[in-house]
Amino acid sequence: MKYNVIGYLIGDGFKNVLKNKKSTASCLIIMCAAMLIFGIFFTIGENVSHIMEGITQEQGIQVYLKYDVTDSQIKETEKILNSIDGINNTTYVSREEALNQMKAQYQDSASVLEGISEERMPPSFIITFTDLSVNEKVQEEIKDKVPYLDEKGAIRSSNEVISALMSIANGIRIISLVLLIILVIISIFIISNTIKLTVYARRKEISIMKYVGATNGFIRWPFIVEGIIIGVIAAIISILIVGLTYNVIIKNLMEVDIVKNLEIAFVSFADMFNLIIIVYLSLGIGIGTIGSITSMRRYLQV
Numbered sequence: 001m002k003y004n005v006i007g008y009l010i011g012d013g014f015k016n017v018l019k020n021k022k023s024t025a026s027c028l029i030i031m032c033a034a035m036l037i038f039g040i041f042f043t044i045g046e047n048v049s050h051i052m053e054g055i056t057q058e059q060g061i062q063v064y065l066k067y068d069v070t071d072s073q074i075k076e077t078e079k080i081l082n083s084i085d086g087i088n089n090t091t092y093v094s095r096e097e098a099l100n101q102m103k104a105q106y107q108d109s110a111s112v113l114e115g116i117s118e119e120r121m122p123p124s125f126i127i128t129f130t131d132l133s134v135n136e137k138v139q140e141e142i143k144d145k146v147p148y149l150d151e152k153g154a155i156r157s158s159n160e161v162i163s164a165l166m167s168i169a170n171g172i173r174i175i176s177l178v179l180l181i182i183l184v185i186i187s188i189f190i191i192s193n194t195i196k197l198t199v200y201a202r203r204k205e206i207s208i209m210k211y212v213g214a215t216n217g218f219i220r221w222p223f224i225v226e227g228i229i230i231g232v233i234a235a236i237i238s239i240l241i242v243g244l245t246y247n248v249i250i251k252n253l254m255e256v257d258i259v260k261n262l263e264i265a266f267v268s269f270a271d272m273f274n275l276i277i278i279v280y281l282s283l284g285i286g287i288g289t290i291g292s293i294t295s296m297r298r299y300l301q302v
Contacts, residue, residue: 016226024230031234031287032241034183035280039242042279043272045176050267052169060128061135061157062093063142064150067122073148074123080145086134087127095121122150132169184287223292231288235280242276243269 018024065077074092081090093101098121129135139155149155209219246269253259253266 014225014229016222024226027227027230027288027291028234028237031231031284032238034186034287035234035238035283036241038180038183038283039238039276039280041176041179042276043242043246043267043269045172046267046272048172049169051264052172054265060126061139061155062124062126063146063155064122064124065146065148066150067095067120069123069148077146077148078125081125081127081142084138084141084145086130086138086141088130089128091126093124093126095119095123098122098124184283220293224289227288227292228285229288231284231286232281233284235284239276239280243273 063081065074069077078090078092081087095118099118102121127138129138135157139157142155143149206219250266250268
């Protein structure tokens with residue numbers, strides 16, 4: 001029967017996992033703890049980003065046209081606006097709608113509305129962006145391309161609000177990235193030290209294998225397989241815990257009155273599932289592999 005080196009290395013890795021129950025349990029606990037902490041911040045970050053995305057889609061600018069603009073010029077303006085990159089949606093506000101909005105705004109101050117007729121109201125377009133970062137570029141392009149802009153306050157925008165929203169979104173991304181890096185470094189350090197205990201217990205066996213001509217790769221691979229197996233198991237356990245906990249928490253939050261009143265929409269775990277699997281398996285396999293390789297260095301030096 002042909003000697004299967006790959007089968008032997010993988011099989012030996014599985015044996016190490018089962019044989020070294022204490023070190024395996026320690027690694028699993030450490031990795032699960034790190035992944036659960038990351039999972040908490042990851043799901044919070046995803047929901048905050050989702051809520052922020054909903055808010056940003058509502059943020060936009062209002063472009064006012066001259067009050068005497070014709071219907072054909074309004075249609076021409078709409079075509080120009082829809083051709084500009086970065087504009088997500090355009091909503092036309094007619095003269096009648098503009099007048100009704102003003103009446104609703106100043107319903108307690110009738111004197112303000114004296115002498116104001118529908119014909120003197122400027123029609124406008126409410127514009128939302130595909131991305132808030134294109135705000136200033138789109139405004140400049142509108143000023144260059146649209147010939148029928150109202151001379152007084154042609155574009156009304158909340159630039160400060162938009163800048164604040166962009167800062168918050170960028171802050172969330174940076175915090176998530178920094179947190180991930182910190183957790184990965186801690187996990188690699190702890191798991192490498194935990195696996196060192198297994199390597200130390202088998203140091204004589206490793207020395208004998210080197211004396212009989214075994215290569216560093218042949219000696220190292222079972223430990224790498226062991227680290228990968230532990231990482232995958234930790235990832236699966238963490239996904240199950242995070243998923244079950246997340247669904248329970250979201251279900252309870254949806255029953256809270258303030259959440260109902262604000263109509264806050266949370267991201268379902270199913271929508272995050274594929275991304276979480278990729279992230280967790282990458283973390284588990286990566287941390288397990290790096291931790292195993294790091295722990296072997298001292299014992300594989302020639």
